[in-house]
Every structure is written in C-alpha cells, then in structure tokens.
Amino acid sequence: METREKGPVGRPRGFDADEALERAMRVFWEQGYEGASLTDLTSAMGITRTSMYAAFGNKEDLFRKALERYAEGPAAYGVRALEEPTARQVATALLHGSVQATTRPGCPTGCLGVQASLAAGSPGLNARDALIAWRNEHTARLRDRFQRAVDEGDLPPDTDPEQLARYLMTVANGIAVQAASGATRDELQQVADLALRSWPGA
Template structure:
C-alpha cells in the first residue's frame, strides 16, 4: 500500500471555505473559481478529485453545516420538554442567522429556493432537508401531545408547521438585515402561541 502525493490543503478547512461561499452566494451564485479561492485549492482538478462535482460538494457542505453552525438544532431536541426544545431551536436560529463569523441567514434557505433547471437537484436537496427538520419537530410535538405536555385539543402538526414557518422566516429576516435582538423579540412573540 502506498502513500501518494500529499494534499496541499486541509479537507475540513476547505469544506468550511466552501460552506462560507455557498452560504453567502447560494448554490447557483457560486462558481468553481469562487470555491477554489475560498477552499485554498489551486486548480479545478484537485477539487473534483477530492470532493466530486459541484453538487456532491454541496451535499458534503450541507452535512458539515448540520454538524457545525446548525449543531444547535440537535441540541435543542435534547431538551426535556417540547416547549424548551422549540424555544431553544428558535432562539438558536436567531443567534445562528446573525452570527458575525458567518453569512447571514441559513444555508438551507439561502442556498436556493428558486433556480434554473440545471440546479434543481441541489434545490430539491435543500427542500428535503428543510422537510426533514419540520418532520423531526412534528414528531417531537406529537410526542408532547401524547405525554400530556400539550393540552387536549392541541394540534401538534399545525404547531410544527407554524414554528417551522417562524424558523424559516427568521432566515429571510436575517438576510434583510434584522438584528439579533430583533429576532429574539420575534421568537418571544412567536412562543406566546404555545397552548395554555
């Protein structure tokens, strides 16, 4: 077994660089030359050799995003009550979408809602991931309904969709320049919908 020529760039740092660009410019607004610069890779073939094509790189970036800047989501689901989970989730979104070290907003929204036919696979991947997040919240709220945390007559599905709408609206608000404090205020108002 052999070693081969060593990489001149760090894979994780390169993915972080790619994440930054995709986050700020969206999938379709990001070119291979932008990625090369941000990833610290000198030539296109090195990028394709290491990460596959643009779409595969995008998926790897989304995975890394979920474990890094969006890690607060997984933590939110560890909260003991559904109400605390939602509150942590939304206040976490207010923080993450306005973090000074990252582009504004959320990569799963900013990445691309509308696109040319050639980018539909990437757009659909984003749609899927947003739907997966909403489904996870729906399950958590269903469980809260069964455990008695939610009063009788509550609609866990509708609540999940409502809080997801807030969550996604926050990403748009952040893109428009809303401050962190303003978004936390939005979350506080949104939480008053909680039953009882």
C-alpha cells in the first residue's frame, strides 16, 4: 500500500490509522509485547516503519495506544460490569465477560493485558509496568464498587472489598491464561460459575 508523507514530520496519509491500530492491537494480543517484532507489526498494519513512527511513535508508544484500544473494545466488559446494580451482578458480569472476551471466535485467545506481560525481559519493562498499572487500576475500581456495596448493605459488613476485588481479578486473569492454553468457553464458564458459588452471603 502506498504511503504519502506530508513533509518529513507530517502525518502519514494513504492508510487508515484506526484500522492499522486495530491490527497492531491484535498482534500484541497474540504475540505479547516482546514477541511482536517491528516487522510483524508493520506488516500487519500495512505500513512502513517510518509511517508507523510518524503516526504512532515507537513500539512502546504503539503498545500503549493498542492497550487503550483494547480496554475500550474487547475488554470494555470490565468497566460495564461496574455499573451492574448489585455486587454479585458485578462479579457475574466481570467473570462471564472474561470468558466471552478470551474465547471470542476470530480473535486471539486469552487477554492482551495478561499475555503481553507474562514474559517481559528488560526491553519490555515499561510495557509490563503499564500493564501492571492498568490491572491495578481496575482492581481499585472494583474494590471501590464493593466498598459501596458494603456501605449500602448489599454485601455483608465483614466483607473485605480489597480482598474480594483481588480474588475476582485473579480468577478473571486465570481464565485468560487458561483460554490461551486451549481451554474451551464451556470449560471456562464452569470455572466462573464455580467461583461465583462462594460469593459472600450466597
């Protein structure tokens, strides 16, 4: 695909930046941060390295943009789950969403937020730190939602919101790892249902 530059520092033209970012996201999702080479990325995106740098920055910048796209797309179920009316429904939506997202036909299995950081040597430390911050932020939002549930009497008063949030995130991340290892949607749905049976007050 021909790429036309508007001067040496101009924004590249001749390609769809949104589509290119979508393709980059899938490469990172499937191969992880370190496993995704610049050749893999630019080939999938259909652009040159020069165009990639001009439009998205370096590999780390591109990864952060891809993670943002992932959070707003395939992983958006996590934010939506927080809006459920009860804490149990929040947990159900989160775990069921994790099962659906990590086993979606036509997409890489597993979770970009988990897979991309499993094998991060020194070149991938910044990407790993970005992923840790992303996961910790969601755990904190889940904790705050469960604290509200305790305050409103939706969860028993002796519930530890921090512990409950970390438990759910651990199960959701485990589902992602199992999906990447070949577990089926039905198998993972059973895992999610089993975890929900131990819900406080159930």
